[in-house]
Amino acid sequence: MDEPPRHSAVADSSTSEPILVPARIVNEFVYCPRLAYLEWVQQEWADSSDTVEGRHAHRRIEQARGDLPPPLAVSDEEKIHARSVTLSSQRLGLIATIDLIEGEGGMVTPVDYKRGKRPHVAQGAYDPERVQLCAQALLLEEHGYTCTEGVIYYAGSRERVRVQFDDALRELTRNAVAGLRALAESGQIPPPLEDSPKCPRCSLVGICLPDEVNLLRGSNAEVRPLAVAHDHALPLYIQSHNAKVRKNGELLEIYEEDETVHTVRLGDLSQVVLMGNVSLTAPTLHELMARGIPVSWHSYGGWFLGHTIGTGHKNVELRTAQYRASFDPATCLRLAKGFVSAKIRNQRTLLRRNWKRADDPEGVLNLFESDLRRALAAESLESLLGAEGQAAARYFANFSAMLRQEDRAGWHFDFQKRNRRPPTDPVNALLSFAYTLLVRTWTVTLSSVGFDPYRGFYHQPRYGRPALALDMMEPFRPLLADSSVIQAINNGEVRGSDFIRRAGAVSLTNEGRKSFIAAFERRLGQEVTHPVFGYRVSYRRLLELQARLFARYLLGEIPEYPNFTTR
Amino acid sequence: MNEEHLYIVCYDIRDPRRWRRVFRKLCGYGEWLQLSVFQCRLNRVRRAELSAALDSLIHHDADHVIILDLGPADKVSPKISSLGKPVEPIQRKPIVI
Ligand code: SF4
Numbered sequence: 001m002d003e004p005p006r007h008s009a010v011a012d013s014s015t016s017e018p019i020l021v022p023a024r025i026v027n028e029f030v031y032c033p034r035l036a037y038l039e040w041v042q043q044e045w046a047d048s049s050d051t052v053e054g055r056h057a058h059r060r061i062e063q064a065r066g067d068l069p070p071p072l073a074v075s076d077e078e079k080i081h082a083r084s085v086t087l088s089s090q091r092l093g094l095i096a097t098i099d100l101i102e103g104e105g106g107m108v109t110p111v112d113y114k115r116g117k118r119p120h121v122a123q124g125a126y127d128p129e130r131v132q133l134c135a136q137a138l139l140l141e142e143h144g145y146t147c148t149e150g151v152i153y154y155a156g157s158r159e160r161v162r163v164q165f166d167d168a169l170r171e172l173t174r175n176a177v178a179g180l181r182a183l184a185e186s187g188q189i190p191p192p193l194e195d196s197p198k199c200p201r202c203s204l205v206g207i208c209l210p211d212e213v214n215l216l217r218g219s220n221a222e223v224r225p226l227a228v229a230h231d232h233a234l235p236l237y238i239q240s241h242n243a244k245v246r247k248n249g250e251l252l253e254i255y256e257e258d259e260t261v262h263t264v265r266l267g268d269l270s271q272v273v274l275m276g277n278v279s280l281t282a283p284t285l286h287e288l289m290a291r292g293i294p295v296s297w298h299s300y301g302g303w304f305l306g307h308t309i310g311t312g313h314k315n316v317e318l319r320t321a322q323y324r325a326s327f328d329p330a331t332c333l334r335l336a337k338g339f340v341s342a343k344i345r346n347q348r349t350l351l352r353r354n355w356k357r358a359d360d361p362e363g364v365l366n367l368f369e370s371d372l373r374r375a376l377a378a379e380s381l382e383s384l385l386g387a388e389g390q391a392a393a394r395y396f397a398n399f400s401a402m403l404r405q406e407d408r409a410g411w412h413f414d415f416q417k418r419n420r421r422p423p424t425d426p427v428n429a430l431l432s433f434a435y436t437l438l439v440r441t442w443t444v445t446l447s448s449v450g451f452d453p454y455r456g457f458y459h460q461p462r463y464g465r466p467a468l469a470l471d472m473m474e475p476f477r478p479l480l481a482d483s484s485v486i487q488a489i490n491n492g493e494v495r496g497s498d499f500i501r502r503a504g505a506v507s508l509t510n511e512g513r514k515s516f517i518a519a520f521e522r523r524l525g526q527e528v529t530h531p532v533f534g535y536r537v538s539y540r541r542l543l544e545l546q547a548r549l550f551a552r553y554l555l556g557e558i559p560e561y562p563n564f565t566t567r
Numbered sequence: 568m569n570e571e572h573l574y575i576v577c578y579d580i581r582d583p584r585r586w587r588r589v590f591r592k593l594c595g596y597g598e599w600l601q602l603s604v605f606q607c608r609l610n611r612v613r614r615a616e617l618s619a620a621l622d623s624l625i626h627h628d629a630d631h632v633i634i635l636d637l638g639p640a641d642k643v644s645p646k647i648s649s650l651g652k653p654v655e656p657i658q659r660k661p662i663v664i
Contacts, residue, residue, distance in 0.1 A: 053618075237662065261664065521660075
């Protein structure tokens with residue numbers, strides 16, 4: 001018998017048969033309707049320690065299986081013991097894989113394995129679990145068996161809890177199935193629970209953002225820092241010439257000329273960034289795709305060529321909302337104004353914070369007010385572009401005020417104005433490289449959240465340009481890219497010897513790039529206080545948070561996308 | 568909430584083939600310290616994954632694994648006396664090669 005796919009929300013498209021609801025999702029619907037919607041309709045998934053333990057508790061049961069005899073053959077004497085049996089019913093609109101079916105004396109008993117210990121509640125088990133078991137019982141009855149009670153086996157405490165399928169529980173179960181089906185058909189995600197103790201335990205809390213969404217919808221409850229995970233998985237950059245990467249068990253080995261120069265634990269990786277002539281074996285690429293670790297490919301100079309991400313994200317609802325909004329000029333303009341004005345604010349803040357010149361910055365800083373006003377009043381993308389350009393010219397004209405005049409070796413970093421393609425001085429070379437790293441980071445973040453990074457609102461689509469990544473990064477250019485450049489120069493992490501000058505163009509050496517990537521990634525790891533939610537969060541996690549909030553905006557859950565600005 | 572802890576994992580495995588498998592699995596979770604001892608830095612999810620992985624590799628009647636929790640990785644400085652080579656707690660940072 002074929003297993004149904006683990007996350008299948010859609011019926012076979014070749015038939016018009018109604019969609020079957022998995023009993024597992026009915027359980028989640030009773031726990032929290034929003035959770036069921038996220039997981040089933042939007043196909044979101046994230047592991048928590050609970051889900052990992054849950055899978056482990058089921059692992060043994062899924063290995064062996066006995067036979068479930070047809071109902072009439074269930075005799076009074078013979079004992080039944082059938083494992084991992086999948087049953088479905090069009091009439092009930094349900095499908096379930098039952099861990100274990102025991103039978104004796106003409107009756108069958110479904111047994112469901114749960115991780116953890118038996119809860120000490122009046123009914124022996126929580127409602128979501130009782131309902132899931134009862135849904136299995138309804139399926140067994142539909143197939144002609146007699147079934148009056150079931151068992152939940154708690155692997156943690158090795159206890160069996162009996163559940164009676166009385167009228168009240170049957171009613172609860174039928175209503176839950178009907179409720180879930182109606183919810184899926186409505187296409188409307190339910191709002192998050194308010195200040196619920198369920199959320200801290202919920203595996204999708206970092207995707208759902210219950211407290212953040214509630215706050216932005218006008219709730220007064222305090223925002224708990226539930227979505228603020230620590231960075232456990234981190235990127236691996238390989239730019240070393242002729243390096244090769246292969247997989248060895250749980251490790252990635254990077255080797256040059258048959259000598260292993262580095263090993264990295266696969267479980268610690270968030271993404272792999274390859275620059276230039278680095279090769280990867282096919283089994284390695286398969287493993288990275290299977291683990292959902294994106295690989296981004298770059299030219300030697302850092303130019304972003306593309307990325308490999310397995311089958312991609314399944315949240316079609318989000319991409320549809322993204323496209324729809326992008327066709328509406330008013331929405332495009334509104335969003336573009338938000339991106340640009342946040343960027344101008346952050347440029348001004350960066351100047352204020354890092355001003356090193358002897359003169360008073362106030363005069364310069366005040367001038368940004370007029371750029372901001374002009375941006376907010378813009379009536380077209382063109383006039384917005386004008387306001388942005390004016391602010392950028394002002395900002396870069398004063399950029400050198402943030403640089404230390406001489407590094408320890410007496411090297412002088414000169415900066416007159418922004419230029420690119422090719423950059424003609426070291427500061428411009430660093431800025432260009434920093435923007436490349438930032439676009440890459442945003443592109444990977446946006447795809448992992450389910451967006452199409454190539455369709456934007458401010459930046460119009462053009463061949464090969466990740467327009468949405470460029471949009472979202474606007475406010476972060478000063479905060480992440482420019483500030484890494486300033487840090488790297490002022491701390492003496494890059495020096496004159498890290499650049500090569502050829503035919504008027506300046507580029508970074510291998511070593512220079514390596515030091516700068518380290519400075520940029522260190523900046524991503526730094527924490528800031530979120531101006532809206534009040535908790536501290538690393539920039540790395542902040543980018544994902546902002547991307548998810550943007551999704552919540554496009555899906556109509558929050559009235560505005562809150563751009564990130566810092567004080 | 569979901570911060571990383573530092574763990575010491577020690578194991579006693581009867582069969583050399585299983586020992587090898589446990590060793591290789593642990594390489595994906597931490598650093599090898601000594602013959603059958605690893606140092607790992609894990610959050611709750613990774614900790615659960617490790618338990619599940621080891622639990623399915625070992626034979627419960629013959630082998631034995633202990634996992635010692637030394638506390639939050641960024642806050643504790645474990646008091647380890649080490650003669651010979653020093654023991655450095657695992658740091659977490661991006662890798663640039
Ligand atoms: S975080 Fe809370 S509101 Fe969101 S899906 Fe989970 S339980 Fe529901």
